[in-house]
Amino acid sequence: MKHEPNATANAAAVTVGVLYVVCRVLVLLMPDLFLSITGTWFHGIDISQIAAASTAADPGSFVLGLVTSVGAAWAVGYLFARSYNYFAKK
Numbered sequence: 001m002k003h004e005p006n007a008t009a010n011a012a013a014v015t016v017g018v019l020y021v022v023c024r025v026l027v028l029l030m031p032d033l034f035l036s037i038t039g040t041w042f043h044g045i046d047i048s049q050i051a052a053a054s055t056a057a058d059p060g061s062f063v064l065g066l067v068t069s070v071g072a073a074w075a076v077g078y079l080f081a082r083s084y085n086y087f088a089k090k
Contacts, residue, residue, distance in 0.1 A: 001088070002085055002088065003080070003081035003084050003085055004081065005077075005078045005081035005082050005085075006078070007081075008077045008078065008080060008081035009074045009075070009077035009078035009081065010074070010077070011077065012073045012074060012076060012077025012080070013070045013071075013073045013074035013077060015073070016069050016070055016072075016073035017066060017069070017070045017073075020065065020066050020069050020070070021066070024062060024065075031051075035047065035048055035051055038051075
């Protein structure tokens with residue numbers, strides 16, 4: 001199976017964009033739950049001291065986070081497809 005790099009990159013970018021927006025909405029609705037979840041993901045580190053500033057984040061930080069995460073996902077998707085196609089030939 002061959003991956004089209006642009007299609008794979010676009011799919012990765014859209015997926016991360018949707019997940020980013022859903023996650024942001026859920027964090028706004030249930031911040032305590034997501035602080036608990038984040039603590040488990042980072043092996044019990046208590047991030048509540050630094051999370052206070054992020055829960056009141058302005059729309060500009062939301063847009064910056066969305067744009068940078070989508071851009072990074074696109075780059076990873078493109079690199080993945082190119083690498084996959086390279087190694088699939090061998």
